[in-house]
Amino acid sequence: xxxxxxxxxxxxxxxxxxxxxxxxxxxxxxxxxxxxxxxxxxxxxxxxxxxxxxxxxxxxxxxxxxxxxxxxxxxxxxxxxxxxxxxxxxxxxxxxxxxxxxxxxxxxxxxx
Amino acid sequence: xxxxxxxxxxxxxxxxxxxxxxxxxxxxxxxxxxxxxxxxxxxxxxxxxxxxxxxxxxxxxxxxxxxxxxxxxxxxxxxxxxxxxxxxxxxxxxxxxxxxxxxxxxxxxxxxxx
Numbered sequence: 001x002x003x004x005x006x007x008x009x010x011x012x013x014x015x016x017x018x019x020x021x022x023x024x025x026x027x028x029x030x031x032x033x034x035x036x037x038x039x040x041x042x043x044x045x046x047x048x049x050x051x052x053x054x055x056x057x058x059x060x061x062x063x064x065x066x067x068x069x070x071x072x073x074x075x076x077x078x079x080x081x082x083x084x085x086x087x088x089x090x091x092x093x094x095x096x097x098x099x100x101x102x103x104x105x106x107x108x109x110x111x112x
Numbered sequence: 113x114x115x116x117x118x119x120x121x122x123x124x125x126x127x128x129x130x131x132x133x134x135x136x137x138x139x140x141x142x143x144x145x146x147x148x149x150x151x152x153x154x155x156x157x158x159x160x161x162x163x164x165x166x167x168x169x170x171x172x173x174x175x176x177x178x179x180x181x182x183x184x185x186x187x188x189x190x191x192x193x194x195x196x197x198x199x200x201x202x203x204x205x206x207x208x209x210x211x212x213x214x215x216x217x218x219x220x221x222x223x224x225x226x
Binding site: 034036043044045046049089091098100102103104105 | 118143145147153154155156157160167168170203213214215216217218219220222
């Protein structure tokens, strides 16, 4: 059974720092992995999707990498801003299933 | 930019009542999903839907739940007889191609069962 874990659970950093959020999964036979942002009481905003054949994806200040063999993905946020404050979720999709399996998230606070 | 919409944003109901949560997926998407998130817990998959039938459901999606696409735009989740433990945020999602592409999520409906 696929399990997804995210560390750290919470992170508080000053504005301008580069930071790394971690996601690990127990079954490496994934089809893709998606990173989301969730603001308090709000929906999920998709940030990046990495297919199993890819090693990384970039969007603006965000870079996500995938190491399937070790069951890990990282989300790198460059030059963090207070507007980046949110909970970041990773979710994996395995073969032969429609569902995304989510981690518990990393709650990020970037202070001015 | 196209987005998934959900109504209502909040719903309060009494235990045992029926509720219908509504979603309008992105117009050219063919695959639809419902997830839920109990406060403080992980987002959990409930059901996926394609070509007017359920393609996959989780163990949470028991007989009290049903889904329907009543017309060309809406996608609904019905809970027949709500329980206290059904209180959660319910998210609808859609994707263009099964599994290969991003699932786009709506803003959610917060359901509170009293």
